[in-house]
Amino acid sequence: MSKRVTINDVARTAGVSRQTVSRALNDKGEIDGSTKQRVLDAVRELGYRPSRFARGLVRQDTTTIGLVIPDLLNPFFTEVAAGALEAARARGWHVIVYDTAGSVEEERGTIEVVVSQVDAVVGYFSLAESELDAHLSGMPAVLIGREHRTPRFSSIRIEGAAGVREAVDHLVAKGHRRIGMLDYEGRAEPSIRRAWFADAMNAHGLAADAVGNAVQSVDGGAEALTDLLAKHPDLTAVFTFNDIIAVGALRAARRLGRAVPDDLAVVGFDGLQLGTVVDPALTSVALDTRRVGALAIEQAGRLLAGEPQLPSEELLVNAVLLVREST
Amino acid sequence: MSKRVTINDVARTAGVSRQTVSRALNDKGEIDGSTKQRVLDAVRELGYRPSRFARGLVRQDTTTIGLVIPDLLNPFFTEVAAGALEAARARGWHVIVYDTAGSVEEERGTIEVVVSQVDAVVGYFSLAESELDAHLSGMPAVLIGREHRTPRFSSIRIEGAAGVREAVDHLVAKGHRRIGMLDYEGRAEPSIRRAWFADAMNAHGLAADAVGNAVQSVDGGAEALTDLLAKHPDLTAVFTFNDIIAVGALRAARRLGRAVPDDLAVVGFDGLQLGTVVDPALTSVALDTRRVGALAIEQAGRLLAGEPQLPSEELLVNAVLLVREST
DNA sequence: AAGCGTCCCGTGAACGTTCACGGGAGCGTT
DNA sequence: AACGCTCCCGTGAACGTTCACGGGACGCTT
The missing domain is CATH 3.40.50.2300 (Response regulator)
Known part of the structure; x- marks a missing residue:
């Protein structure tokens, strides 16, 4: 049905070029005040929203991380996820969350699809590294709570x-x-x-x-x-x-x-x-747990940036006794 | 630094055209077995992963939903989020989760950025509809646990x-x-x-x-x-x-x-x-709570597809007494 | 009046992929 | 030998945006 509204449609109804529309939308300087207003009106009138694909294609700035967990309702993963979200937000990154419902099949399906949706993946996997690698084809990946056997993967270890x-x-x-x-x-x-x-x-x-x-x-x-x-x-x-x-x-x-x-x-x-x-x-x-999630995001960032890798002691979360009332 | 590996790089090292590479990757039929293998080898060798932006630009199939909640660690939102993730997964959709940490400022910032990242947004907002509308510029939006005042928004109501x-x-x-x-x-x-x-x-x-x-x-x-x-x-x-x-x-x-x-x-x-x-x-x-999340996703789907709207009774979750042990 | 600078605005190109289409090679049929 | 079909493969175009660049209009200076 109705075709998507593009920047050219807006340009046409505003009587300007697409570049001027782009300028109005991105708050670039070189534009007259009244022209900008006219463009913005046209944008509103047509209900125009720029395509994230077209935009992402040309300016390669947004990074999206995939977070794969077996069960969001398990409070451990909830807390890890919250930590990851917080760390990602601090960097202006976006996190797509995949809940594999504890199923290996779902995990497999997620791995196959995630590779074409995100820049890096982080999570608690149960599949073998070989199988992960086969589907992830070189994408940066951080394993949580599990030691990596191949240098191809990173991991956030838990030392208890x-x-x-x-x-x-x-x-x-x-x-x-x-x-x-x-x-x-x-x-x-x-x-x-x-x-x-x-x-x-x-x-x-x-x-x-x-x-x-x-x-x-x-x-x-x-x-x-x-x-x-x-x-x-x-x-x-x-x-x-x-x-x-x-x-x-x-x-x-x-x-x-x-x-x-x-x-x-x-x-x-x-x-x-x-x-x-x-x-x-x-x-x-x-x-x-918050730190577990945050470390995973940070490590994904290092892999993405191609930065030198940290010694494994830095990618470690140590458990400490927390005495409350049950002892 | 190092430029991105593109489909043309793969084509060159495999000695074929980019279209053939595309065929090999997408399991299209019209390709010889040995050629396909050669391409796949080149893909692996170069560590090529197709750009999700370029791909999304041409075949408009993937839909991504933004889920905005004030606090993932609040178990109510955890459960709603889990319900939403489950419903989205069933449709093959992706969900980017934003945790606004209960802050209006964070919520405002999220609203501004989410519009260029997803196809529809769903969540528990505290901002006024007018402000939401101003930033969301026509994007389908579903309000959870809060009645909409303008027909511009949908909502999942909670009747208790x-x-x-x-x-x-x-x-x-x-x-x-x-x-x-x-x-x-x-x-x-x-x-x-x-x-x-x-x-x-x-x-x-x-x-x-x-x-x-x-x-x-x-x-x-x-x-x-x-x-x-x-x-x-x-x-x-x-x-x-x-x-x-x-x-x-x-x-x-x-x-x-x-x-x-x-x-x-x-x-x-x-x-x-x-x-x-x-x-x-x-x-x-x-x-x-699972249903609350699922309904929100479903409603987002209806808005996206331009389907006729359901009567508001269908977008309602009724609370019922659950007697356990504290009474 | 010529020159220069500032303020706007528009056009070609590029991003990386898939779609639509055309076409050559090889084989079998008439 | 001509034709047609199947199997492969390649080229131009399109998706929708931003970047790089060019250039006109206008005002001010000399």
Whole structure:
């Protein structure tokens, strides 16, 4: 139907050339006041809006970043996304957000389409680097929460060994000896966080033998804690894969008549805002999630600009113990 | 520095014409297998990625929507955003998310820039329609949670009178007579939700006289409930502007030794997931937030396609009482 | 009156891709 | 041998904007 209104249409009805229209729209100097007004009137009358494609084609200034996450409703990713948006806004960049709904198929589809929509991509991927590379064809990409194996990718790493060690130290100092863990086995293998936990326990000469497995949800955490306590009733503290599971554990503890923190201490991971809405507020090995998102954007910027790469220590977010009320 | 790799560069190194390169990349039929492979090799070797601007300029197929929200970390907007992303994905559309950080200045800046980046805009704005219109210059726009005054805009309305009435009915049936409210006065005027509450109370011959005012945060809710109960110790139930404030109220009630729901019933508004992580789970006048986001995207699509407009009843989301554990 | 500077404005080119069209090579049919 | 068809491939044009440049009108100076 009705063709698009172009700059030439505006020029015609205003009785000027397209260049003059361009001048009026971009506040260039070389234009008479009355002419400018006439052009602006014509613009309004015709409902003209410049084509972002034509504009972007000639002046190569706008940068757009693709942010790929598995689930925006997962508060961890919400916070990371918020951090990324904030950092992008500070640079005048635009962020297209893709929620792959935790599906590998959706992720694959997103990867294929994102390459022709953005200048760089940032996100939490589950696909192998080889497959990512095949579709991304050279586009700058930053992996979040996952170490890159090929120099072709960048990554924002999350280092939690020290933080988990802090958490275990803290629990031990409070007198706890029997400390369990609720892990999350994403790809059917124990998480790195579990290894951190085991190391920290071993450093105290304690056994990390009471480890349960939870689904990534509040209900999953509640269920898992119930099971774990049934198997190991002597547990006085529990560390969880993340805050979501910990919140579930909090609820289960209450249901089981175990007062937190007196009868059972709970330590989460991530340090989400979520931990402050529950009661008691959750002690957690906290990440600066905002910084995770911001670092990813910054790194994308460096790749885009072809700047020299930072040492990997700079692309690291360290988790630190954040003591609230559940321990 | 280094110029961009164009389709002509690829054509040259592959020894073909640009059209052949285009054919290879877009899986058009009229190309020999070996030629296609040769082109693809050249593409990989040079790291060529087609310009989205040049491509978008000629084939006008990709649509991009701007989503403007005041705070992605506010779980209400997170859920709306997730709904919008889901609906957009289903249509193969792209969504650029702008978080204005609750600042009018940021919102103004976003409005100015968004017009040259997207095909339509959807969001929760605080600016007046006149100002929006001035910058948006004819771009399709959908207002969320706010009724449009000019036919120039569309809106997704939220109707909660019946839901709030349900909530009050429910409380009265449980024997409550002294029911207070924690309102949120955004622009220094009582909210529409307060009016709904007052109407529902009046229908029962009850006075809506115990109304406090809260800041939009968990702490704000806690503080406001403490104040309200100090003024009106006889309150046995409280309705809040939204779930965030309600969660704060839950915490304050516990601090004050008021057991929920036995000593104090709490009803929130929005029906967020957030209400399920607290204990007791929050009863709330619930909105289908996912639908709010989806409707906004759908409506943007109708505007873009120039389709006939739906009656406003179709662009409405009704809140319904969702009884959980806090009443 | 010639020269010069300032203020406006317009025209060709370029950005990088796809579309529409034309055409050559090779093979089979009559 | 002429024709037609299929399979490939290439060239001009178009998409809508900004950039680079040229130039006319006008006023002021000398």
